Amino acid sequence: xxxxxxxxxxxxxxxxxxxxxxxxxxxxxxxxxxxxxxxxxxxxxxxxxxxxxxxxxxxxxxxxxxxxxxxxxxxxxxxxxxxxxxxxxxxxxxxxxxxxxxxxxxxx
Numbered sequence: 001x002x003x004x005x006x007x008x009x010x011x012x013x014x015x016x017x018x019x020x021x022x023x024x025x026x027x028x029x030x031x032x033x034x035x036x037x038x039x040x041x042x043x044x045x046x047x048x049x050x051x052x053x054x055x056x057x058x059x060x061x062x063x064x065x066x067x068x069x070x071x072x073x074x075x076x077x078x079x080x081x082x083x084x085x086x087x088x089x090x091x092x093x094x095x096x097x098x099x100x101x102x103x104x105x106x107x108x
Contacts, residue, residue, distance in 0.1 A: 002064075005033040009042065020046065037067040068099045072107050 010030055013021050020026050026046065033039050040061065063071075075085045075096075086093045100107070 005039050006030050009033065009046075013046070017046075035067045035070075036062060036064050037070060065103070069103055069106055072096075072099055072103060076107060 010021070013026070013030075029042050029045070033042055071085065071089060071091075074080075075082070080088075082093045082096045085091070086096055
């Protein structure tokens with residue numbers, strides 16, 4: 001069972017930033033919050049964070065299998081190293097190596 005991110009963010013924006021709910025782009029983005037990657041990007045666009053809070057939040061992120069496969073397929077298609085992907089997505093190289101072991105049969 002997955003959390004309803006659209007409802008969570010709608011309520012959060014309604015309470016803290018009601019002016020942002022009037023924007024049609026924000027409404028459109030709210031409807032398409034399905035994967036953890038989309039949620040992270042939406043959160044970065046809506047809420048500006050300090051460098052310290054970004055570092056703390058990075059430690060607590062979780063990724064669903066769909067997002068893991070998306071990142072690994074992107075790496076494979078473009079021939080990027082694990083080091084490059086880890087810097088781009090702010091994920092440790094160890095995590096990327098674990099994902100490769102978990103998803104080795106499903107990577108295209």
